[in-house]
Amino acid sequence: MTLRWVRSQRAAVVDLGDDVALVGRDRIVRRLEGDSAALARVVIAFLSRPRTTDEVIAHVEALAGPLGDRRAVIEQLLAHLAETGAIANPSVTAPRGRAANIVVAVSGAIAASHVPALIAALQRAGHTVEVALTPTAARFVACDALTAILQREVHTSLWPRAPHAPVPHIALARWADLVIVYPASATTIGRIANGDCSELVSAIATATRAPVVIVPSMNETMLEAPSVQRNLELLRADGRVIVHGVPSQEVAEAPTVRHTIAGAAPAPSEIAAMLDALLEANVLVGRDREGSASAWDAAYRRPLVPWASDTCDPDLAAALATHAPSPCRVLDVGCGLGQVARHAAGSGHRVVASDISEVALSLARSLSDQVVWLRDDICASALAGSFDVIVDRASLHSLPVARARAWATSMRRLVAKDGVVIVKCHRDGVPGVTTGWTSEALAALLPGFTLVSEQAAELPGLTDGTPIPALLLVFRT
């Protein structure tokens, strides 16, 4: 494939008088003078759109005549630009294609002044954005600037102003695929946590079935206050996504004596990249189980399902052989394409396999008729009966912690007396978008069960299939 280059968002090119400086993260990589500086200006301007090296050379030749042996100069210049990050491969910078309707709900914290950049970053990534503000937020950022970027009115009240949103909180709550509260002040966090819908931002976050991502931003002393921590805990338990803060400066102090504090909202470009990663990984779950099912349906419709495999993992096959030596009733939870269920059926067990995704099930059905394939959400399971062995490969870790209790309730209800639950999931402490577990944490979810075996394992990641450290745990009632 021919390599293409495009100008990135990095502030890496500076005119210093007649010279051009190419600036890396912490040093000047190159200072170009005379003709080299002029050439750099021409090439950088041409790379506002993706181009191959040959196209760049053709462009320069059209302006300056044949380059002959000096083609290497262009290649060297492109290498320097790439080294600073001034240009990048377009696949790195292009939108990832999961465009969403996003409501940016803004409350009255100092980071509200970053919202124009957040909107622009989300739009660049291909998303459609609507903005709602609390009255205090509108004191930190100009609504006129936001309206100019959006090319439509922003929403500042429960009472309608914009004709396209007659009852704004309901219209926006329904329209959204995702609501991000950026920044989330302590006051707004309290309102959302307690279902207080007296103003627009908290009303949208409360009324929507879409996933709600909360980005707290405040002074660390405020963040550590028991009342704020209590409210954040409520939000976590309600399945809201909470983004951790980053170090910043305390604006309440004079500029010359400011010290670094924790708890500020991350920069807009970081938030936009994080949202894309979470959307891509399918881990943002709203209140709507059907919504979650359709997200998994969409994932299984894609040509590549990174976490799936054709054959049963050898460690799971061994665990089944050890703990289910003779034919018995097996339930495969979150079966996906059904490789564990097919293996168990092939070993003589009577197997029921369930998944929230009908698309996954229809693919699984086409591979075997030896298994009873059922659509079911294990967190609100309608399954009946009791199973000697329940296997969960890689579905527990895709649930938010708040839903894991519901998962455990189903496990306890569905497992037979003296039955076995085999769980293979991502391990705690590994960075990523899934919820990792320790054996202790999982044991706490399954009171009355004994942990009979624990071993290190690996499972593919949700985004690209890269192996992620996992645990294979076996519990017996």
Ligand SMILES: Cc1cc2nc3c(=O)[nH]c(=O)nc-3n(C[C@H](O)[C@H](O)[C@H](O)COP(=O)(O)O)c2cc1C
């Ligand atoms: C200059 C200034 C900066 C503020 N910064 C923050 C902040 O970063 N985080 C926060 O939670 N509150 C901050 N506040 C306090 C909130 O604006 C205040 O609690 C307000 O009630 C929030 O209302 P809202 O959530 O309805 O927008 C700040 C207030 C002022 C005057």
